[in-house]
Amino acid sequence: MAxxxxxxxxxxxxxxxxRVTRVLLITGALTxxxxxxxxxxxxxxxxxxxxxxxxxxxxxxxxxxLAAVRLTLVVAAIAVPLNTLFGxxxxxxxxxxxxxxxxxxxxxxxLPFSVSPVISGLIYVLLFGSHSxxxxxxxxxxxxxxxxxPGIVLATVFVTVPFVARELIPLMQEQGAEEEEAALSxxxxxWQTFWRVTLPNIxxxxxxxxxxxxxxxxxxxxxxxxxxxxxxxxTNTTPLHVEILYNEYNFVAAFAVACLLALLAFxxxxxxxxxxxxxxxxxxxxxxx
Amino acid sequence: xxxxxxxxGYDGPDPIRxxxxxxxWKEPSILPGFRLTLAYTLLxxxxxxxxxxxxxxxxxxxxxxxxxxxxxxxxxxxGALRLSFVTALVAAAINAVTGLLLAWVLTRYSFPxxxxxxxxxxLPFALPTAVxxxxxxxLYAPNGxxxxxxxxxxxxxxxxxxxxxxxxTFIGLPFVVRTVQPVLEELDRELEEAAATxxxxxxxxxxxxxLPTVLPALLTGFALALARAVGEYGSVIFIAGNIPYVSxxxxxxxxxxxxxFDYEGATAVAVxxxxxxxxxxxxxxxxxxxxxxxxxxx
Numbered sequence: 244m245a246x247x248x249x250x251x252x253x254x255x256x257x258x259x260x261x262r263v264t265r266v267l268l269i270t271g272a273l274t275x276x277x278x279x280x281x282x283x284x285x286x287x288x289x290x291x292x293x294x295x296x297x298x299x300x301x302x303x304x305x306x307x308x309l310a311a312v313r314l315t316l317v318v319a320a321i322a323v324p325l326n327t328l329f330g331x332x333x334x335x336x337x338x339x340x341x342x343x344x345x346x347x348x349x350x351x352x353x354l355p356f357s358v359s360p361v362i363s364g365l366i367y368v369l370l371f372g373s374h375s376x377x378x379x380x381x382x383x384x385x386x387x388x389x390x391x392x393p394g395i396v397l398a399t400v401f402v403t404v405p406f407v408a409r410e411l412i413p414l415m416q417e418q419g420a421e422e423e424e425a426a427l428s429x430x431x432x433x434w435q436t437f438w439r440v441t442l443p444n445i446x447x448x449x450x451x452x453x454x455x456x457x458x459x460x461x462x463x464x465x466x467x468x469x470x471x472x473x474x475x476x477x478t479n480t481t482p483l484h485v486e487i488l489y490n491e492y493n494f495v496a497a498f499a500v501a502c503l504l505a506l507l508a509f510x511x512x513x514x515x516x517x518x519x520x521x522x523x524x525x526x527x528x529x530x531x532x
Numbered sequence: 533x534x535x536x537x538x539x540x541g542y543d544g545p546d547p548i549r550x551x552x553x554x555x556x557w558k559e560p561s562i563l564p565g566f567r568l569t570l571a572y573t574l575l576x577x578x579x580x581x582x583x584x585x586x587x588x589x590x591x592x593x594x595x596x597x598x599x600x601x602x603x604x605x606x607x608x609x610x611g612a613l614r615l616s617f618v619t620a621l622v623a624a625a626i627n628a629v630t631g632l633l634l635a636w637v638l639t640r641y642s643f644p645x646x647x648x649x650x651x652x653x654x655l656p657f658a659l660p661t662a663v664x665x666x667x668x669x670x671l672y673a674p675n676g677x678x679x680x681x682x683x684x685x686x687x688x689x690x691x692x693x694x695x696x697x698x699x700x701t702f703i704g705l706p707f708v709v710r711t712v713q714p715v716l717e718e719l720d721r722e723l724e725e726a727a728a729t730x731x732x733x734x735x736x737x738x739x740x741x742x743l744p745t746v747l748p749a750l751l752t753g754f755a756l757a758l759a760r761a762v763g764e765y766g767s768v769i770f771i772a773g774n775i776p777y778v779s780x781x782x783x784x785x786x787x788x789x790x791x792x793f794d795y796e797g798a799t800a801v802a803v804x805x806x807x808x809x810x811x812x813x814x815x816x817x818x819x820x821x822x823x824x825x826x827x828x829x830x
Contacts, residue, residue: 341558427562
């Protein structure tokens with residue numbers, strides 16, 4: 244590249260920064276990411292393996308840790324399918340039909356994203372807690388919701404409500420309703436149309452939404468913390484177990500369990516990138532949050 | 533149009549169909565399942581979101597305006613709310629600047645590992661907040677990898693409001709990058725060439741052509757990061773130090789009030805937070821509406 248001092252169209256200077264500027268900007272961006280992303284990640288693994296492989300395996304095979312992982316899997320196994328079903332129903336209604344009040348409905352679907360996780364837990368404590376009327380009735384009938392697994396599931400469902408719907412709504416709006424209309428006019432039933440036309444069209448977007456929903460369901464901390472009661476081995480999810488271990492200054496164990504959650508995050512990001520790379524065109528128009 | 537933000541992806545009703553409206557509240561369609569899916573959507577939203585959230589407001593109404601004000605205007609609650617919003621604002625502002633930088637570097641330059649870095653930007657969405665919290669707290673503690681370098685300089689990050697800002701910046705990192713990136717990708721290079729032919733320097737092109745185009749997305753990303761940061765709990769409590777009046781955030785105060793069985797106190801702080809967050813949400817939507825009008829895709 245010749246050093247062009249005059250600005251001409253053929254000169255890269257016209258539409259590109261100088262090499263020095265580029266290198267500086269890239270270095271700045273990567274330094275920022277190193278301080279905020281890469282070093283903390285490296286930290287998790289370094290601390291987890293501080294006492295070697297044995298220390299790590301001992302921490303994650305300890306009964307309370309196993310119980311926490313099991314509870315996390317159970318909660319996600321309930322919350323994710325429920326919100327997937329909701330996402331499909333909501334997307335069908337919003338994307339395939341035109342009706343008054345649609346934008347209000349869409350805002351309501353997004354609402355849990357703008358509620359602090361702690362408040363998401365608090366509302367269920369207020370509703371089902373022992374001082375409310377409903378809570379007293381539940382206590383008389385020996386039904387436990389708050390400080391028990393149902394409360395954890397409810398709080399998790401609340402914070403993960405929008406994920407699948409948000410991925411599917413724009414995608415299905417883009418696809419329109421022509422294919423479904425064609426299938427119906429050729430004599431297909433409603434369910435046949437859904438299973439054979441709609442679902443194949445949205446499968447990758449659906450998977451994408453489910454993936455993000457699952458990551459949040461398994462990693463949720465604030466909302467679950469408020470409703471859990473923190474009973475070791477009983478109502479302790481994996482993120483809560485990390486907190487307990489950390490607060491007991493059992494750092495190696497805390498980071499070992501955190502390591503499992505970090506691996507889950509990597510798996511989620513890996514699959515997400517794979518979906519974007521292989522099936523980008525079948526996801527909603529562009530990346531979204 | 534690129535749909536990157538909270539509600540921007542949902543197009544309004546078709547104008548031609550809207551003009552024909554008036555017979556009812558719903559456009560006729562041969563597709564089945566409208567009533568079923570709408571009923572299910574409303575039922576689920578009602579049971580999971582609206583009734584419990586409504587309950588919160590009913591509880592706070594039981595407090596009365598004076599009771600509510602008494603709790604919220606109390607020094608500790610006021611301090612926590614102020615801390616939450618100020619640190620969230622600072623973190624979102626840092627996110628706006630660094631997010632723009634990251635989006636620019638990722639879309640315009642090539643360097644080794646660019647795709648990996650691009651994928652890792654979403655990590656704060658995927659990594660459980662408690663993990664981020666303990667990792668950042670350990671890293672920035674006075675004996676941590678970074679903290680021990682800052683300590684001799686007299687800079688304390690962990691267990692101070694500065695630590696809160698670090699955690700919130702981590703949490704808000706992807707928002708601005710992911711709202712600005714698609715706009716930069718779609719930006720017509722010919723515009724920049726045209727500016728250059730007309731004699732603009734590179735800096736003028738960036739500030740007068742590129743920045744105004746990116747600004748609405750940047751504002752949206754800023755507002756989303758802000759909204760997220762205000763309510764954040766998991767990543768903050770480990771690094772914050774949680775000293776009342778100094779480094780105690782509003783969500784933590786709610787948790788503390790709950791543990792003291794002070795449900796009124798918890799409710800009032802929660803309602804105050806929610807009201808401010810809803811104002812933010814309204815602001816996000818207003819920015820998006822303005823954005824859509826501006827680019828003529830309303």
